[in-house]
Amino acid sequence: MVGVSTITVQLKLTPSPEQAAVLEQTLHALNDHANHVSRAAHEQGIHRLYPLRKLTYTRLREARIGSQAAQLTIKKVADAYTTFHANLKAANYGPKGSERRQRIESTPVVFRPEAAQPYDARNLSFALDAHTISLWTVQGRMKDVPFACSPDQMKVLAEHKRGECDLVHRDGAWFLLVVVAVPDAPEHEPDGFLGVDLGIVNVATTSDGQMMAGRKLNRYRRRQRQLRAKLQKKGTRSAKRLLKRQRRKESRRSRDANHVISKRIVAEAERTSRGIALEDLKGIRQRVRQRKPQRAALHSWSFQQLGSFLIYKAKRAGVPVVLVNPAYSSRECAECSYTHRHNRICQASFTCRSCGVVAHADRNASRVLARRGQEAWNAGRQSSASDGSQ
Numbered sequence: 001m002v003g004v005s006t007i008t009v010q011l012k013l014t015p016s017p018e019q020a021a022v023l024e025q026t027l028h029a030l031n032d033h034a035n036h037v038s039r040a041a042h043e044q045g046i047h048r049l050y051p052l053r054k055l056t057y058t059r060l061r062e063a064r065i066g067s068q069a070a071q072l073t074i075k076k077v078a079d080a081y082t083t084f085h086a087n088l089k090a091a092n093y094g095p096k097g098s099e100r101r102q103r104i105e106s107t108p109v110v111f112r113p114e115a116a117q118p119y120d121a122r123n124l125s126f127a128l129d130a131h132t133i134s135l136w137t138v139q140g141r142m143k144d145v146p147f148a149c150s151p152d153q154m155k156v157l158a159e160h161k162r163g164e165c166d167l168v169h170r171d172g173a174w175f176l177l178v179v180v181a182v183p184d185a186p187e188h189e190p191d192g193f194l195g196v197d198l199g200i201v202n203v204a205t206t207s208d209g210q211m212m213a214g215r216k217l218n219r220y221r222r223r224q225r226q227l228r229a230k231l232q233k234k235g236t237r238s239a240k241r242l243l244k245r246q247r248r249k250e251s252r253r254s255r256d257a258n259h260v261i262s263k264r265i266v267a268e269a270e271r272t273s274r275g276i277a278l279e280d281l282k283g284i285r286q287r288v289r290q291r292k293p294q295r296a297a298l299h300s301w302s303f304q305q306l307g308s309f310l311i312y313k314a315k316r317a318g319v320p321v322v323l324v325n326p327a328y329s330s331r332e333c334a335e336c337s338y339t340h341r342h343n344r345i346c347q348a349s350f351t352c353r354s355c356g357v358v359a360h361a362d363r364n365a366s367r368v369l370a371r372r373g374q375e376a377w378n379a380g381r382q383s384s385a386s387d388g389s390q
Contacts, residue, residue, distance in 0.1 A: 006163065193207075263313060281303045
């Protein structure tokens with residue numbers, strides 16, 4: 001059975017000044033009502049969707065909020081409390097009894113006036129040929145709101161099922177984030193695996209020896225940190241305006257780099273009919289201990305984002321992906337499997353103390369991951385065959 005992956009298509013809305021004013025009024029009104037729902041949920045201790053809907057839906061309808069807009073506003077609050085409780089469980093707000101955690105638990109979830117608002121097919125529709133949308137607002141249905149997108153995005157919107165959307169007002173611009181369900185390509189039987197070692201100096205190194213260096217991106221991040229520190233210290237109004245303009249620039253640069261790297265890796269695996277063996281880096285920031293100068297680089301590098309890009313692009317191309325345990329992959333020899341901490345001489349150099357092989361450390365680790373990926377795939381394939389024969 002072919003699976004389905006969800007991707008998000010970002011459309012830039014180009015409303016007229018009059019349309020933009022109504023959209024802003026709508027966003028502010030719905031977030032104000034979301035705050036009322038949140039306070040009711042906090043006071044009554046009701047955080048699940050259906051009981052919360054029973055408690056607050058009538059009030060929203062009496063305030064002349066459309067039926068579907070009211071439903072989605074309540075769902076937004078319920079989802080926010082689900083995230084809130086997950087963060088509590090993970091101790092992201094501090095341990096039980098801490099002052100910070102008690103302060104956060106004692107206050108309801110608050111939504112900013114311009115927080116994103118969900119829409120769905122019941123209160124938002126597309127006219128793809130005209131490049132416009134029609135959506136519910138506090139002043140009634142607003143038609144013919146133009147949007148801009150690339151030909152590839154338009155093709156995805158036209159050919160696949162569209163789900164929930166988020167109306168976003170960011171830095172003076174309007175966006176619509178559309179969730180689209182895209183069927184995965186049939187997964188092929190891999191002829192070997194392409195190992196991918198992720199790192200900071202080299203963002204990704206493949207077992208073919210291809211290295212995607214991260215020095216340029218790390219230098220850029222370092223300059224951005226220095227600029228932020230300088231502007232924050234200055235503290236003037238113009239410095240604060242510049243900080244506001246700069247705040248998303250670094251994340252866009254990083255996201256673009258991750259898209260380019262993941263696309264190259266998946267294309268190579270698809271071309272050679274191989275799968276991808278990727279190290280499972282879940283919880284790496286909690287496991288890894290770095291010296292103070294290296295902590296900023298570790299915590300600013302988007303491990304999870306690059307991994308997720310690789311996985312979803314591989315699914316669309318029908319390339320199998322196996323997540324393998326990366327433990328000691330930097331100390332294990334890809335030739336003889338001898339593992340010792342002294343094999344890794346420095347960041348870039350690897351010399352096996354058993355067979356004497358000399359290699360680049362990241363290249364050696366990626367070959368180890370490729371072998372582990374093949375072993376994991378073989379184990380899964382044998383298990384599947386035995387289940388099918390019973």
